[in-house]
Amino acid sequence: MNSEIQKFNDRQTTVDKRICDLLATKIDSNLTEAECKIWHAHPVWFLDGNPIVGYSKQKAGWRLMFWSGASFEEEKLNVIGKKFKDASIFYTSFEQINEKDLKRWLKKSRDIQWDYKNIVKRKGQLERLK
Numbered sequence: 001m002n003s004e005i006q007k008f009n010d011r012q013t014t015v016d017k018r019i020c021d022l023l024a025t026k027i028d029s030n031l032t033e034a035e036c037k038i039w040h041a042h043p044v045w046f047l048d049g050n051p052i053v054g055y056s057k058q059k060a061g062w063r064l065m066f067w068s069g070a071s072f073e074e075e076k077l078n079v080i081g082k083k084f085k086d087a088s089i090f091y092t093s094f095e096q097i098n099e100k101d102l103k104r105w106l107k108k109s110r111d112i113q114w115d116y117k118n119i120v121k122r123k124g125q126l127e128r129l130k
Helices: 003-010 015-028 101-112
Strands: 034-041 042-047 050-056 061-066 089-091
Touching: 003 034, 003 042, 003 061, 003 089, 015 034, 015 050, 015 061, 015 089, 015 101, 050 101
Parallel strands: none
Antiparallel strands: 034 042, 042 050, 050 061, 061 089
16 A cells, blocks of 8 residues: 555544555555555545545545546446536445445446546546546
């Protein structure tokens, strides 16, 4: 695991650390070609400079967000806005994480991508990469 992300996870409570460590481990093992770093204070994985997946602590729990997740057509992923193509799921306990679902979503995150890397250059317009 990336040392920055490990430090981030280590700063969490025991319960939250278990969630974070599982998410980071599964993301790393399924997106082996991805670059990961702390971005805007949260762990995020990138493919060719494009943000793909990340997690952050919010009131509702740990939010696992897929930048292009709205296009995955997955019932368990919540799409909040319509302008961007992100979708999320929230976890409040380690046991809520369904590894089979997570693996499928991570595969889709590689196969279905919108171009967030160039969103500023395109004045907020997203284009489909894959």
